[in-house]
Amino acid sequence: xxSSGTVTPDGLRSNAFDLLTRAGGEEFNVRVQYxxxxxxxxxxxxxIVNNIDRIPLERKQLNGVNDFLASFIRxxxxxxxxxxxxxxxxxxxxxxxxxFSFAKDDVATSKRTxxxxxxVLCNIKYKPIAGxxxxxxxxxxxxxxxxxxxxxxxxxxxxxxxxxxxxxxxxMGDLSMVLTGLN
Numbered sequence: 001x002x003s004s005g006t007v008t009p010d011g012l013r014s015n016a017f018d019l020l021t022r023a024g025g026e027e028f029n030v031r032v033q034y035x036x037x038x039x040x041x042x043x044x045x046x047x048i049v050n051n052i053d054r055i056p057l058e059r060k061q062l063n064g065v066n067d068f069l070a071s072f073i074r075x076x077x078x079x080x081x082x083x084x085x086x087x088x089x090x091x092x093x094x095x096x097x098x099x100f101s102f103a104k105d106d107v108a109t110s111k112r113t114x115x116x117x118x119x120v121l122c123n124i125k126y127k128p129i130a131g132x133x134x135x136x137x138x139x140x141x142x143x144x145x146x147x148x149x150x151x152x153x154x155x156x157x158x159x160x161x162x163x164x165x166x167x168x169x170x171x172m173g174d175l176s177m178v179l180t181g182l183n
Contacts, residue, residue, distance in 0.1 A: 003069035005034070011075040011160075013037055017067035017092065030092035038063050042092045057095060057130045065090040071098070074161045078154050079105065082161055083122035094131035098124050106151060108164055114181040115153045119164050124148040137171065145169055153179070 005014040014034045021028040032042040039062035050056070071087040083102035089095070103121040110116070126142040133139065142148070145168065153164035165178045 012070040014067040095129040097127040
């Protein structure tokens, strides 16, 4: 995955997002171009086959959006206000919102991780908009899940915060990702 863009007073704004997935000897590539938070072009290779279960994308849903990576690098101090946020995301395939809300101030203490110090815990509510399949177990599970959590940590003295830990419930159990190193 790759993201490039510009710094704005509100945070990062994507100009380009690329995602390459390799599985079973096959490649799947997504490229999205943005300008001023508006999608100007996107390409999926190989193309997705539309069927009656896929919610179609509308042009108006591609305004005021950002990419998935840039949406998680937040400008601001680690605290309650960092969680007062709605990310409008377009991945090249799906358009969805992530509504963040404050859960609590916390402290990362584990010596096994890449950071120890103050963090803020936010709840996330996933809201699918378009491009997803109505029959997708993952999409439906995420939309109904009340346990999508993200802890943000400061990125040094930059005035930005990045994900320190993410936890979400899946049909096979909890999925947890944690920052293990930072240079």
